[in-house]
Amino acid sequence: MTDNPKPLPQLAGVHAYVPGEAPKNTGGKTYKLASNENPLGASPRAKKVYADLAAKMELYPDGAARELKAALAKKHGLDASRLVLGAGSDDIFLMLGRAYLSPGDESINTKHAFAIYAIIAQQQGAKVVEVGEDNFTADVDAILRAVTPKTKIVWLANPNNPTGTYLPYDEVKRLHAGLPPGVLLVLDGAYAEFVKKNDYASGIELASQFGNVIITRTFSKLYGLAGLRVGWGYAPPHVVDAIERVRMPFNVSLPAQAAAIAALEDDAFTEESLAHNEHEMVRLADGLKALGLELIDGVGNFVVAKFPETKGKTAAEALAFMKDRGISLRGLGGYGMPNHLRISVGTVDGNDAALKLLKEFLGK
Numbered sequence: 001m002t003d004n005p006k007p008l009p010q011l012a013g014v015h016a017y018v019p020g021e022a023p024k025n026t027g028g029k030t031y032k033l034a035s036n037e038n039p040l041g042a043s044p045r046a047k048k049v050y051a052d053l054a055a056k057m058e059l060y061p062d063g064a065a066r067e068l069k070a071a072l073a074k075k076h077g078l079d080a081s082r083l084v085l086g087a088g089s090d091d092i093f094l095m096l097g098r099a100y101l102s103p104g105d106e107s108i109n110t111k112h113a114f115a116i117y118a119i120i121a122q123q124q125g126a127k128v129v130e131v132g133e134d135n136f137t138a139d140v141d142a143i144l145r146a147v148t149p150k151t152k153i154v155w156l157a158n159p160n161n162p163t164g165t166y167l168p169y170d171e172v173k174r175l176h177a178g179l180p181p182g183v184l185l186v187l188d189g190a191y192a193e194f195v196k197k198n199d200y201a202s203g204i205e206l207a208s209q210f211g212n213v214i215i216t217r218t219f220s221k222l223y224g225l226a227g228l229r230v231g232w233g234y235a236p237p238h239v240v241d242a243i244e245r246v247r248m249p250f251n252v253s254l255p256a257q258a259a260a261i262a263a264l265e266d267d268a269f270t271e272e273s274l275a276h277n278e279h280e281m282v283r284l285a286d287g288l289k290a291l292g293l294e295l296i297d298g299v300g301n302f303v304v305a306k307f308p309e310t311k312g313k314t315a316a317e318a319l320a321f322m323k324d325r326g327i328s329l330r331g332l333g334g335y336g337m338p339n340h341l342r343i344s345v346g347t348v349d350g351n352d353a354a355l356k357l358l359k360e361f362l363g364k
């Protein structure tokens with residue numbers, strides 16, 4: 001009764017993350033367009049390395065992930081000693097929360113930011129300060145106005161998920177310049193590889209130059225290794241040191257490290273994936289616009305469409321209609337966007353099927 005073990009009081013406010021749903025089994029072809037996964041799968045080289053390691057499951061991984069760090073440093077021209085690895089970038093966010101947030105601290109994220117930031121801040125007992133956006137886009141002035149002496153972390157996914165919008169690098173630099181040196185700016189570049197804009201940069205330069213910036217990247221999206229859980233961060237030495245103090249020694253598994261190295265080296269697969277995304281994202285967006293849907297102007301590997309509020313045509317009804325027919329999309333009610341759906345760029349077949357069904361749903 002009343003003498004059950006009591007979890008930390010702040011956990012009462014935590015709403016568990018709701019992941020994208022797998023498609024319903026309809027007996028026919030199904031498509032998951034709900035989690036921004038790579039529709040082409042993963043690098044064949046990564047798959048081979050992973051399969052070969054089935055014979056080595058008794059071994060612990062290299063806790064320091066030296067080979068993977070060396071491969072990342074080579075690929076991106078980085079200092080390997082400033083790299084940190086996580087079981088997905090989520091793990092890095094969690095480690096940052098554990099290292100920098102305690103009850104009474106404030107953690108800033110924008111209104112439609114990736115949900116994990118607020119979850120982690122709440123777990124730590126920190127106050128989540130949610131800042132308004134400008135047309136679904138982070139607003140630098142609004143973020144800077146929200147900073148107080150209690151602010152410890154500012155989280156910014158650039159581009160953001162679920163909106164797909166991004167801040168030009170000049171704006172990111174202006175944000176950083178306005179922050180006190182004691183506030184850590186976390187630049188989450190989960191979709192960085194997909195952005196082909198001259199005014200965009202993921203922020204590696206800021207993380208190299210300043211003491212209060214970390215950038216994170218992931219193998220979950222472009223590299224198609226979401227199921228293996230590998231993410232990385234690039235940070236100043238003292239941030240790396242703090243993360244290393246909270247990191248569990250073997251947080252990235254042995255096959256995950258090896259597959260990530262193989263994936264990094266497989267330029268043919270990443271180029272094919274990028275070319276596919278570039279082409280299919282435009283085709284999917286154009287197809288949705290032709291159905292009369294309004295899209296948020298975004299980048300990444302997904303599109304966000306606004307549905308009418310008319311009964312029979314709403315986002316919630318579209319989500320259910322598609323689900324029943326074997327295509328899962330992402331509802332955004334939990335993000336305060338109940339009239340929008342996020343649709344990941346799928347295979348050619350998947351995108352065709354989604355467009356055809358949505359046409360039927362909208363009665364076009």
Ligand SMILES: *Cc1c(COP(=O)(O)O)cnc(C)c1O
Pocket residue numbers: 036087088089090091114157160161188190217218219220221226229230231
């Ligand atoms: C998918 C995604 C990630 C990646 O998470 P992992 O833990 O690396 O799989 C991080 N940030 C955003 C904004 C994302 O959409």
